[in-house]
Amino acid sequence: MNHDILGRQQLYPVTIEVNGRSRRGHSTTRMLLSDYLRHELGLTGTHVGCEHGVCGACTVQLDGVACRSCLTLAVQADGRRVDTVESLAGEGGVLSELQAAFKRHHALQCGFCTAGILMSSTDWLQRLRQQGRKPSEQDVRDMLSGHLCRCTGYAPIVKALMEVADA
Amino acid sequence: MKPAAFDYVRADSAEAACELLARHGEQARILAGGQSLMAVLNMRLAQPEMLIDISRSVSLARIEIRDGYLQVGASATQAELEWREGLARELPLLQLAFPHISHFQIRNRGTVCGSIAHADPSAELPLCLLALKGSVVLRRGTRQRLLPADQFFTGMLSTARAPDELLEAVRFPLARPGQGFGFREFSRRHGDFAVCAVAAIADAQGLRVAVGGVADRPMVREWPLLEGSALDDALNEFAWALDARDDPQISAASRRHLVRRLGRQAVAEALQARNSK
Ligand SMILES: Cc1cc2nc3c(=O)[nH]c(=O)nc-3n(C[C@H](O)[C@H](O)[C@H](O)COP(=O)(O)OP(=O)(O)OC[C@H]3O[C@@H](n4cnc5c(N)ncnc54)[C@H](O)[C@@H]3O)c2cc1C
Ligand code: FES
Ligand code: FES
Numbered sequence: 001m002n003h004d005i006l007g008r009q010q011l012y013p014v015t016i017e018v019n020g021r022s023r024r025g026h027s028t029t030r031m032l033l034s035d036y037l038r039h040e041l042g043l044t045g046t047h048v049g050c051e052h053g054v055c056g057a058c059t060v061q062l063d064g065v066a067c068r069s070c071l072t073l074a075v076q077a078d079g080r081r082v083d084t085v086e087s088l089a090g091e092g093g094v095l096s097e098l099q100a101a102f103k104r105h106h107a108l109q110c111g112f113c114t115a116g117i118l119m120s121s122t123d124w125l126q127r128l129r130q131q132g133r134k135p136s137e138q139d140v141r142d143m144l145s146g147h148l149c150r151c152t153g154y155a156p157i158v159k160a161l162m163e164v165a166d167a
Numbered sequence: 168m169k170p171a172a173f174d175y176v177r178a179d180s181a182e183a184a185c186e187l188l189a190r191h192g193e194q195a196r197i198l199a200g201g202q203s204l205m206a207v208l209n210m211r212l213a214q215p216e217m218l219i220d221i222s223r224s225v226s227l228a229r230i231e232i233r234d235g236y237l238q239v240g241a242s243a244t245q246a247e248l249e250w251r252e253g254l255a256r257e258l259p260l261l262q263l264a265f266p267h268i269s270h271f272q273i274r275n276r277g278t279v280c281g282s283i284a285h286a287d288p289s290a291e292l293p294l295c296l297l298a299l300k301g302s303v304v305l306r307r308g309t310r311q312r313l314l315p316a317d318q319f320f321t322g323m324l325s326t327a328r329a330p331d332e333l334l335e336a337v338r339f340p341l342a343r344p345g346q347g348f349g350f351r352e353f354s355r356r357h358g359d360f361a362v363c364a365v366a367a368i369a370d371a372q373g374l375r376v377a378v379g380g381v382a383d384r385p386m387v388r389e390w391p392l393l394e395g396s397a398l399d400d401a402l403n404e405f406a407w408a409l410d411a412r413d414d415p416q417i418s419a420a421s422r423r424h425l426v427r428r429l430g431r432q433a434v435a436e437a438l439q440a441r442n443s444k
Contacts, residue, residue, distance in 0.1 A: 003187060005217075008172035029175035029218075032209075051168060052206035059272055065246070067276045071205035075175055076220060120272050127250075145358040146270030 006075060014078045018043065019087035027074035034058040036074035037084060045085040045115050049148070056147035059116035060084050066123040085115035088122070097167070098122060101160040109151035117147045121161055128165070135165050170208035174217040179224045181241070184333050185308050187219045193330040195219055199281035200244060202273050222278075227335070232257070236301070236338040245274040245282070245292075257341050259440070260299060260366055263350035264291045270358045283319075284334045286326045286384065289360040291352070293320060294379035297387050298366040299340050303328075306335040323383040346370045347441025349433035353425050355416070362417055363425035367433035369441045376402075376430060381409040381422050402430040 006012055011026040018041060025040035032051070037043045037060070049055035051070045058070040061083040069082075088096040095103065098118060108114040124143050128135055135143075140161045144154060178184035188195060194216035198204055201222070207213045221227055227242040230251065237257055239248060248254065249265045268274060268282075268291045282292040283303065295301075297316040305312050305328055319327050328334055342348070352364040361380040368375040369392070377387040388405050390398075406426035411419040 003176050003178075003183065005174050005176045008174050028172070030170045030172050032169065035169075051209045053202060053273060056270075056272060062276075065275045066272050068202075068272060070209070071201050071276070073175065073201075073205075073220075076201075076222065123275075124271060142266060142357055143271050145356060146272040 012075060014074050016077050017081045019083055029073065029075055031074045032070050033060070033072040033074050033077050033082070034069035037069060037082070043084050043086055047112055047115055049112070054148070056116040056120065057113055059119045061119055061123055064123065066120040083119070085118055088118060098160070098164050101164050105156040105160040105163070107152060107156040107160040113147055113149040117144070117149070117157065120146060125165060137162060140165065168209050168211060171211055171214040173215055175220065176217065177220045177223060180226050181306055181333060181335050184219055184221050185306055188331045188333060189308060191217050197221055197333065199242060200277035202269070202277035203281065203285050232341070236340045238336050238338050239279045240336050241278065241280040241334060243279055245277050245279055248279055249274060258339055259342055260295050260348040260350060260368070261339065263348060264295050264366070267291055267352045267354070267361065267364065280334050280337055283337055284326065284328065286320055286324050287360065288323055288383050288385065289364070289380040291361065291364060291379065294364055294366055294377055294385040296337060296339065297385045298368060298375060298377035301337060301339045303334055304336040304338070305332045307332045311335065317387070320384040345441065347437040347439065349436030349440065351429035351433040353429060363422055363429055365426065365429040365433040367430070367437040369434065369437035374434060374437070376405070376434065378405065378409060378426055378430070381411050381426060398431070398434065399427070402427045405430070
């Protein structure tokens with residue numbers, strides 16, 4: 001069996017469909033997807049906090065599924081689809097339903113945690129919608145346990161999410 | 168922090184992963200969901216020479232019903248199992264436990280087998296596997312061996328898996344008629360690792376109760392259908408036998424208290440589920 005072993009010293013081309021556009025950059029084996037998005041592609045909407053999966057700031061969608069970009073290698077995303085917070089607003093910066101609800105409810109202050117929360121919540125709400133399920137407030141809080149926000153106290157975030165879930 | 172440098176290779180089948188393990192052995196680590204391993208690498212608590220990434224293997228991602236058990240392949244994620252239609256009927260215990268396992272975003276990537284291979288004493292999936300009398304399929308080259316859960320977990324983050332073996336799949340015995348299940352957990356915040364977790368199974372013959380988060384691995388006891396103070400005594404004996412230690416989170420005495428308390432609740436839940444069928 002022939003294995004394509006990527007050596008640690010070299011740079012490898014990494015092509016990802018980012019927010020609907022094919023983007024190509026270069027990465028070593030050890031580069032995190034979060035760093036690739038921010039430094040290689042200049043997409044700084046994805047934030048980096050703890051780099052061990054706890055804070056949720058770096059959450060993006062990989063093939064449509066919310067996950068931590070700090071626990072994923074850039075080379076693992078080669079040939080796949082990644083959506084970041086920059087994908088949410090429509091033409092001319094029109095806010096998505098969820099973003100608009102966040103604005104209405106003052107669900108952010110410094111905004112550090114917001115990108116991650118939006119990317120998790122869009123995946124989660126969509127999946128529940130597909131199953132015809134409406135989340136309870138407790139469900140929303142459980143989902144939010146994967147994100148740390150040090151500003152808002154969560155109440156406005158929960159309100160914004162409940163409003164969109166009930167719509 | 169950032170991980171130290173390593174070589175990286177993708178393995179799209181059990182054969183490929185085993186060949187790489189045979190060649191690189193202890194220098195190499197399997198990368199499944201990365202939800203424990205990547206954090207460990209980022210903090211440089213481990214610096215393997217090579218990562219063998221099985222996360223995109225389609226053949227290893229199968230979840231299928233076999234002869235009385237559900238087999239979950241090495242690259243199937245926790246979310247794939249959790250969102251499986253029919254899980255509530257097939258494996259009610261897992262359905263009760265999943266909401267306690269980390270967070271939605273982590274379960275999206277973390278694998279079932281990865282959690283069992285990692286063998287954190289507080290992790291819910293090893294606890295459920297032991298409670299259900301499940302087993303693991305280990306593979307070296309073309310040779311497979313089947314090991315029951317109680318022989319697989321050998322201590323804190325340690326298992327009977329040899330460095331050149333792949334944990335190819337795990338097997339959860341399906342719920343049988345007449346069984347009832349209960350699950351209780353105490354943790355500091357929702358989604359944190361358990362300070363103490365209890366899984367209980369009740370059937371016509373008796374009780375099977377497993378505890379995680381207290382000893383260095385999940386532990387299990389079997390009793391006839393005890394009630395009242397006889398059940399309290401049995402849980403108390405179990406709590407002491409787990410040899411709880413004080414740690415910065417909680418005292419040993421509180422841990423024993425949790426075993427008794429959550430044990431009572433999980434058993435009650437299991438008995439009720441059995442009777443309401
Ligand atoms: C913020 C956070 C909170 C968490 N909370 C919890 C929690 O409450 N409860 C809980 O149980 N877990 C929790 N976890 C851990 C999570 O469930 C992990 O996903 C899981 O333990 C490991 O699965 P993985 O697929 O990510 O494995 P990886 O991280 O890829 O691997 C873990 C280890 O197992 C080895 N390994 C993996 N698969 C195999 C295989 N098939 N054969 C041989 N070796 C293998 C790897 O080499 C590595 O040493 C948490 C994680 C995070 C980041
Ligand atoms: S930076 Fe990824 S979870 Fe905190
Ligand atoms: S808005 Fe500041 S951390 Fe959440």
